[in-house]
Amino acid sequence: MSDDLTNSQIALLCDIEERDLLEADGDTKRDLERLISAGYIESKAGDPGSPFKLTAKGAAFLGEHGAGLNEA
Numbered sequence: 001m002s003d004d005l006t007n008s009q010i011a012l013l014c015d016i017e018e019r020d021l022l023e024a025d026g027d028t029k030r031d032l033e034r035l036i037s038a039g040y041i042e043s044k045a046g047d048p049g050s051p052f053k054l055t056a057k058g059a060a061f062l063g064e065h066g067a068g069l070n071e072a
Contacts, residue, residue: 005061009035013062016041016052 005013009031015021024032032052035041040058044051054062 005035005040006031010062010065013040013054013058017054017059017062021052 008027012021012028012031012035032041035058036043036052038057039055040061041052042055044053
């Protein structure tokens with residue numbers, strides 16, 4: 001599986017990092033499944049604020065590509 005992510009998948013990683021994941025529509029659910037299977041995010045049981053969290057791979061990806069919370 002290629003590690004190339006779409007812009008919407010990268011935006012989704014940022015949303016998860018910021019704990020700002022809105023309800024998932026069909027496209028978002030497919031993107032979430034892709035990110036889980038590629039190891040960028042994982043399910044986080046018991047947290048009503050965000051059902052997913054970044055893995056080390058996901059955090060590294062955002063850091064390498066200059067995306068995420070600490071851009072300022």
